[in-house]
Amino acid sequence: MSPRPNRRRSFRARQQDAHHQQQEERTQKFLKIFYLVVAVVIAGVWNVMETPPAIKEVGIGTGLIGIPGTLTILECTDQSTAKFSRRRCDGDFVYASTGEHVTVRAFSWGTVGEVYPARIADGQAGYAGARGALAALLDIGTGLLFLGLVPATAGSWLSSRVRRGLGYSLTGGGLLAMGVSVVTSFL
Template sequence: MSDSFGDLVGALQPGPTPRPGNLPGRAAQVLLVGCWLLVCLLPVFLAVEDLKLATGRIGTPGTLTVVSCEALGKGRYDCRGEFTPDAGGAAIPVDASPDSEAGDVVRAQLTPEGDRAVKAGTAGVIAALTLPSLGIGGLGFLPYVVMYFLGVRRGRGAAVLFGWVLTAAGTAGTVAGMVAAYS
């Protein structure tokens, strides 16, 4: 075996396994928890505008008629539609949700920018809650991990139960949102 191949194989071999009870340092623990929070809470903050649109707090109410959907490859689509405001007026060309199909006619809200329309009403709200549900479900076991890092033993069983419940609720919300988006 050549030296370069041996070096490559050696680099790919797993290093020593950590002994039980070895934890990353405090700085690494804080970094891990911070990243976990960022990944799970970012979708919640990014969904605020879509939730406001779906509930009718911002935007213009009306009807969206999906005119065309062009396949972009790899299961992705670019859909175009015409938005007709409830107050009357000419139809406005807009971007439609990529989960639409040509010919769909749905209640929608036009964004304040006037460039896209999103599904409104109950189905729109549930669809807008898809990513926040995923993020909240991802937070389920964070309390247990923090307790483990801090060495707290009392209450870990409750933290695990809480983790399962929150993760199941997040999963259910994500699935419901996807069903609402594609219905």
């Protein structure tokens, strides 16, 4: 007969295993909370900083706000940094009703020397028409996409049906809005 292996573990070894398991559970909980906070901060900052101007641009594009006229792009400057590529354009807006000229900040995707149908609101000119309204959807779609991250990172705190539904709807809506915006920017 061979000797039976000792299956009993010492009390100290069982305590250490329980301690390691508790540490692992705490780490997992911390990571879930950390990822949720990061997702909420990203979604919140983007939606606070970028969505209101985009909604204003949609209003200008649809004709709900602003005064009609034409915009000639005078100059565009590249304000790129190591992390971001940003272009700023200035233009000459001519009011349709009075013919008065005003220098304004213009949309960043214009071509220098081109004349565009535009509307002006609060010193900012926006492209008038469907193209201007749809082009602004990129920022709104990105905001929805970031909001779609929140239920995805909430993990076990939401039921899987609610998490999937929110995540799919917000992410799908964001991707659709971004796709429409990118397609219309080439028209």
